[in-house]
Amino acid sequence: MNPREYYKKTRNALSYGILKTTIHELLLGGELELADEVQINMQKNLIVKPPLHNSISELASNHYLIEMSSDDIDRIINFFFELEANSVIAYGEGTPKTALYSSLVDSWSMMREVSTLKD
Numbered sequence: 001m002n003p004r005e006y007y008k009k010t011r012n013a014l015s016y017g018i019l020k021t022t023i024h025e026l027l028l029g030g031e032l033e034l035a036d037e038v039q040i041n042m043q044k045n046l047i048v049k050p051p052l053h054n055s056i057s058e059l060a061s062n063h064y065l066i067e068m069s070s071d072d073i074d075r076i077i078n079f080f081f082e083l084e085a086n087s088v089i090a091y092g093e094g095t096p097k098t099a100l101y102s103s104l105v106d107s108w109s110m111m112r113e114v115s116t117l118k119d
Contacts, residue, residue, distance in 0.1 A: 012065060012066070012111075012114050013045075013047055013063040013064050013065045013066060014063065014064060014066055014107055014108075014111060015060075015061075015062070015063055015064075016042075016059050016060055016061070016062040016063070016064070017060060018104065018107050019038055019041070019042055019064060021100070021104065022035075022038050022076065022104060022108075023035045023038050023039055025079075025080070025083065025104070026038065026076070026079065029079060029083070031075075031079060034072060034075060034076060034079070037068055037072055038068075038076075041064055041065070041066055041067060041068065042064050044067075045064045045065040045066070045067060046062060046063075046064055047062075047063045047064065047065060049061070049062075066111045068111075070112065073108060073111055073112045074112065076108050077105055077108045077109055077112065080101045080104045080105045080108065081101075081105055083097070083101045084098055084101035084102050084105060087101055
């Protein structure tokens with residue numbers, strides 16, 4: 001795979017960091033089934049890096065194609081929306097957690113639009 005093909009594939013994928021954070025938060029929130037589904041995606045859908053990738057052996061630079069049902073993706077989005085809303089402190093001021101949850105909502109919302117869905 002050349003770098004251009006790799007880039008095209010990663011636009012329809014999520015990074016290792018986003019997925020590990022998602023799994024961690026889902027487990028903390030008691031969403032074991034969703035956490036398992038995300039973990040399965042990581043096990044099955046690694047996008048192989050081109051041979052000349054500058055971080056070929058680093059997990060942090062891995063991307064994974066998301067193949068989940070639209071219902072599951074919506075559940076993840078709603079889960080992080082709820083966490084985002086609950087992380088706001090007095091006077092509507094956001095926290096570092098608010099920013100984290102907001103970025104996860106954004107990432108999963110993009111997957112809702114562009115991913116290959118299992119419907």
